[in-house]
Amino acid sequence: MALEHAILVALLEQPASGYELARRFDRSIGRFWTATHQQIYRVLRRMETDGWVTAEQVDQEGRPDKRRWSAAPAGRAALTEWLHAPVQPEAVRHELAVKIRGAAFADPAGRAALVVEVERYRADHEALLARYLAGERRDFPDVAAPDARAALQHVVLRGGIAYERMVLAWLDDVLVTLRALDH
Amino acid sequence: MALEHAILVALLEQPASGYELARRFDRSIGRFWTATHQQIYRVLRRMETDGWVTAEQVDQEGRPDKRRWSAAPAGRAALTEWLHAPVQPEAVRHELAVKIRGAAFADPAGRAALVVEVERYRADHEALLARYLAGERRDFPDVAAPDARAALQHVVLRGGIAYERMVLAWLDDVLVTLRALDH
DNA sequence: CTTGCCTATGCAACTTGTTGCATAGCAGGA
DNA sequence: TCCTGCTATGCAACAAGTTGCATAGGCAAG
Numbered sequence: 001m002a003l004e005h006a007i008l009v010a011l012l013e014q015p016a017s018g019y020e021l022a023r024r025f026d027r028s029i030g031r032f033w034t035a036t037h038q039q040i041y042r043v044l045r046r047m048e049t050d051g052w053v054t055a056e057q058v059d060q061e062g063r064p065d066k067r068r069w070s071a072a073p074a075g076r077a078a079l080t081e082w083l084h085a086p087v088q089p090e091a092v093r094h095e096l097a098v099k100i101r102g103a104a105f106a107d108p109a110g111r112a113a114l115v116v117e118v119e120r121y122r123a124d125h126e127a128l129l130a131r132y133l134a135g136e137r138r139d140f141p142d143v144a145a146p147d148a149r150a151a152l153q154h155v156v157l158r159g160g161i162a163y164e165r166m167v168l169a170w171l172d173d174v175l176v177t178l179r180a181l182d183h
Numbered sequence: 184m185a186l187e188h189a190i191l192v193a194l195l196e197q198p199a200s201g202y203e204l205a206r207r208f209d210r211s212i213g214r215f216w217t218a219t220h221q222q223i224y225r226v227l228r229r230m231e232t233d234g235w236v237t238a239e240q241v242d243q244e245g246r247p248d249k250r251r252w253s254a255a256p257a258g259r260a261a262l263t264e265w266l267h268a269p270v271q272p273e274a275v276r277h278e279l280a281v282k283i284r285g286a287a288f289a290d291p292a293g294r295a296a297l298v299v300e301v302e303r304y305r306a307d308h309e310a311l312l313a314r315y316l317a318g319e320r321r322d323f324p325d326v327a328a329p330d331a332r333a334a335l336q337h338v339v340l341r342g343g344i345a346y347e348r349m350v351l352a353w354l355d356d357v358l359v360t361l362r363a364l365d366h
Numbered sequence: 367c368t369t370g371c372c373t374a375t376g377c378a379a380c381t382t383g384t385t386g387c388a389t390a391g392c393a394g395g396a
Numbered sequence: 397t398c399c400t401g402c403t404a405t406g407c408a409a410c411a412a413g414t415t416g417c418a419t420a421g422g423c424a425a426g
Contacts, residue, residue, distance in 0.1 A: 001381085001382085002276070002278050002281060003382085003383090005281055005282075005285065006281045008285070009281055009284050009285045009288070012285075012287075012288045013284070013287075017403095017404075017405090018404075018405070018406095019403065019404050019405075020404095022404095030275070031275065031280070032275055032276075032277035032280035032281060033275065033276060033277065033280075033281055034274050034275055034276070034383095035383085036383080036384070036385090037404090037405085037406090038383090038384080038385085038405095038406075038407085039382085039383065039384085041404095041405065041406060042406085042407095045406095060403090060404095062391090062392065062393085063391080063392070063393095063402085063403050063404080064390075064391065064392090064403055064404045064405080065404080066403080066404060066405085067404090067405090076288065079285055079288065079289075080289055080293055082282075082285075083282055083285055083286065083289050083293050083296065083297055084293065084296045086300060086303070087278055087279050087282065087300055087304050088278055089307075090276065090277070090278065091217050091276070091413085092213070092214065092215055092216065092217055093185070093215075093216060093217070093273065093274070094214075094215035094216065094273070095185050095270055095271055095273065096270050097214070097215035097216075097339045097342060098185060098188055098189045098192055098215060098216055099188075099265075099266055099270065100335050100338065100339055101192050101196070101335055101336060101339055102188065102191070102192045102195075102262055102265075102266055103266065103331075103335055104195075104196075104331045104332040104335050104336075105192070105195045105259065105262065106262075106263055106266050107263075110263055110266050110267065113266065113267045114266055117269060117270055120269070121270050124272075148286075148287050148364050149287040151360055151363070151364065152283050152284055152286055152287050152360065152361075152364075153284060153287075154360075155283065155356055155357055155360040156280045156283055156284055158353070158356060159280065159353045159356075159357075162349050162352065162353050163349060163353075165349075166345050166346060166348075166349040169345065170341070170342045170345050170346075173338055173341060173342075174338055174342075177334055177335065177337075177338040178335075180334070181331050181334065181335075184411080184412085186412085186413090200373095200374075200375090201374075201375070201376095202373065202374050202375075203374095205374095217413095218413085219413080219414070219415090220374090220375085220376090221375095221376075221377085221413090221414080221415085222412085222413065222414085224374095224375065224376060225376085225377095228376095243373090243374095245421090245422065245423085246372085246373050246374080246421080246422070246423095247373055247374045247375080247420075247421065247422090248374080249373080249374060249375085250374095250375090274383085
């Protein structure tokens, strides 16, 4: 039940419509929390009835009108309470690891297919790392005295960068291991 | 829909009852896929009607009888087909990252609480890393010429170890960053 | 001898997340 | 002109995962 809280953080950083939130969940926020627009709209309505967020109608020219959402005091209070609660142990779902262990029960052709798949997966993560590094250069160019918000956003981004580097190194290890099985 | 496939891999590695599977999902398999016993029992029954697994009744003395499940040929075929399919992009849900960005909107007391929470989280991951390393020493003591199954299990375990090391380094970074906000 | 824990399986209700589809106006290119 | 794509919001059906509870015998500690 943390999508509510991820939305609260996003709205505190910058009020937005459901559509804009969805796009941010596809980009920067999507690094650590994913959600579809359908889910976001549904949760926003629930949060509205709970008094966590308020909407402001924005009429637009040349494009559809929208509702700009902001975090309400009750939402801020809910966020504070949540920050004090213990972090829930994460539910790990790492499909690739299952496939790698499953490769022990595949024939050489099946393992060859997995090698191709791992290479594609590796390329995706290499591209992701490049995007993170470009974002870091763009958004955090100087090291000196950032405000709290920027410092915290930066440390989360550094986590994403460290994760991608670790994944790339591990995937190289996986590829060496897979290729060694059939020479 | 990969729980089915994780169960197939687990049963190919070693046939087991639902209860034993659940315990393995709490330990070794739980590194990359989590599931409760309720979910495992439910999915096993669906897999049975699909002909993916077969059960064998095992009468026991001094403890309840059990059903030992094995992967059937149709299950093996389904696994092979799945190995050829592209890896689905993972749905990221990293609660701690949300909390860290949320800390920008908390007062110093709230941030102090988060520091305590991150320290606890760090201790958990340090213990996890120790368990992985102990498991590695126990299960993969020699480097020379392992069979395919051991080699693949080992490379997945190395992934877990690399992940935990990365997490610990990042959490140190997080703690430094959080503490610097309020001196 | 009672309390709690382990083995072993399962039901039912609920929450969360996914997928497919719908609407509707505007902009830009072939 | 038609087709595609973007902004903007939403419904409905479904799949997946969680939580609470139930049963039932045995075993060990206090």
